[in-house]
Amino acid sequence: MSNQVTIKPIETVEELNQVSLIDQLLFTNDFYQPEAWNNMFLNPYYDLICLIDHDQVKGFLCLLSNPDEIEIIRIGVHPASQRQGYGSLLMQVAETMAIKSNKKLLLEVSSHNQKAQNLYLKCGFVVIGKRKQYYLDNSDAIIMEKSFNH
Numbered sequence: 387m388s389n390q391v392t393i394k395p396i397e398t399v400e401e402l403n404q405v406s407l408i409d410q411l412l413f414t415n416d417f418y419q420p421e422a423w424n425n426m427f428l429n430p431y432y433d434l435i436c437l438i439d440h441d442q443v444k445g446f447l448c449l450l451s452n453p454d455e456i457e458i459i460r461i462g463v464h465p466a467s468q469r470q471g472y473g474s475l476l477m478q479v480a481e482t483m484a485i486k487s488n489k490k491l492l493l494e495v496s497s498h499n500q501k502a503q504n505l506y507l508k509c510g511f512v513v514i515g516k517r518k519q520y521y522l523d524n525s526d527a528i529i530m531e532k533s534f535n536h
């Protein structure tokens with residue numbers, strides 16, 4: 387992997403716009419509107435993180451902090467940059483934040499999304515529940531978490 391990779395909070399409108407565009411590419415049917423990205427950016431309970439390689443935003447992470455847990459709302463890597471370890475790097479950032487704040491990590495993933503399930507299992511998440519036919523395409527939501535020994 388290139389040593390030009392930086393992972394940092396989204397700070398500029400340009401970074402937010404690039405993330406919004408990647409989100410549209412990845413989630414064609416249920417991407418967040420630019421206004422929703424802007425609202426999350428302004429909301430102190432959300433952390434929006436971007437991964438930059440050679441001055442280009444290649445991936446993002448959207449986290450929501452609750453009292454006991456940090457929820458991974460969305461993670462995405464540009465289609466042309468997938469399977470190069472970026473997703474794993476972003477998950478490590480979520481993990482570091484959870485450990486620092488003494489919280490567990492929680493997420494929901496579609497039963498049809500094998501790529502993401504593989505990523506989460508590889509990162510040590512375990513399945514704790516299921517919501518039947520939760521998504522618009524009738525797929526189940528699989529609820530996963532990762533706890534840390536404090």
Ligand SMILES: CC(C)(COP(=O)(O)OP(=O)(O)OC[C@H]1O[C@@H](n2cnc3c(N)ncnc32)[C@H](O)[C@@H]1OP(=O)(O)O)[C@@H](O)C(=O)NCCC(=O)NCCS
Pocket residue numbers: 412459460461462463464467468469470471472473474475495499500501502504505506508
């Ligand atoms: C899920 C996603 C973030 C993974 O990002 P990535 O940068 O490709 O992930 P990595 O390169 O770090 O891969 C880590 C692991 O994820 C799994 N994985 C990634 N791509 C995969 C694929 N095409 N098929 C199967 N498993 C895959 C593998 O377990 C992989 O480990 P391995 O390479 O040792 O087998 C990316 O595929 C993506 O953006 N998908 C669309 C958005 C999405 O579904 N987000 C999750 C729901 S919010």
